[in-house]
Amino acid sequence: MGILNISKNKHENSNVPTTVEEAIPIYEVFEDGIFLVGKNKWSKPIL
Numbered sequence: 001m002g003i004l005n006i007s008k009n010k011h012e013n014s015n016v017p018t019t020v021e022e023a024i025p026i027y028e029v030f031e032d033g034i035f036l037v038g039k040n041k042w043s044k045p046i047l
Helices: 002-012
Strands: 035-038 041-043
Touching: none
Parallel strands: none
Antiparallel strands: 035 041
16 A cells, blocks of 8 residues: 555656646747747747
């Protein structure tokens, strides 16, 4: 039973994103629709 308790605690402390904002951090948004999502990483949504 001790092994199960260790595994359970390990999962409770993990940093799993629960929202889209946490999963995809956006640092800056520009007027032309380009997002800065990381160091030298850019993204532009296509509709």
